[in-house]
Amino acid sequence: SQQGEEDPQALSIQEGENATMNCSYKTSINNLQWYRQNSGRGLVHLILIRSNEREKHSGRLRVTLDTSKKSSSLLITASRAADTASYFCATSGSARQLTFGSGTQLTVLP
Amino acid sequence: GAVVSQHPSRVICKSGTSVKIECRSLDFQATTMFWYRQFPKQSLMLMATSNEGSKATYEQGVEKDKFLINHASLTLSTLTVTSAHPEDSSFYICSAVGGGEGETQYFGPGTRLLVL
Secondary structure, three states, rough: OEEEEOOOEEEEEEEOOEEEEEEEEEOOOEEEEEEEEEEOOOEEEEEEEEOOOEEEEEEEEEEEEEEEOEEEEEEEOOOHHHHOEEEEEEEEEOOOOEEEEEOOOEEEEE | OOOEEEEEEEEEEEEOOEEEEEEOOOOOOOOEEEEEEEEOOOOOOEEEEEOOOOOOOOOOOOOOOOOOEEEEOEEEEEEEEEEOHHHHOOOEEEEEEEEOOOOOOOOOOEEEEOOO
16 A cells, blocks of 8 residues: 555646645655656656755755654745646655655646 | 666557566666556556566565566566456556665656557
8 A cells, every 4th residue: 555645636826836745654764755747757756855854955846854743745936837747755665665655736827 | 867768658459468568777777676557647556676686576466477577687677467458557667776875766757558
């Protein structure tokens, strides 16, 4: 069964606004990763945050991790129409296997 | 970043036939490759973990005799869907991890399988 749950399931915003997606998981992790998937395509790795990190930035992306609450958030600032995609969090334990969340479908309206 | 390719990108076959999907790491050696299945509007579900030179480890509920995995080299893993049926129609995605302390999985573009 999937470990991660993401909310919202779907998010629709205007271009220029910020988008925030949340992810919760159930067991202890080594790291948590965020991926993006355009419809019918493969996954693109966005950012990895380790269990001993609390926040990480990459360009317009900001990821937080709260291991006490077993949750993470992905913030995309100044969104663009090209950011429209599905976003998945994935947790990794000792075996390097990834367990994916249910995903958030983001639509950025021009 | 590292590049992973999959072939074919799309396949349509008749029920009962077998389909082979290739996953290649193009610019790095992948000690471990993973195979996922994704149904429409759903998340990725791990099917199996493939380590070069050893037998694949299958997730619970995944039939190893139906989904044959071969990881013959450090750059190639294959998934063969044997005697495919319409319920096997799905999007199959592989990922690869390099050696050492590499944590990032690099994903292939996926293979869309449609079984008629």
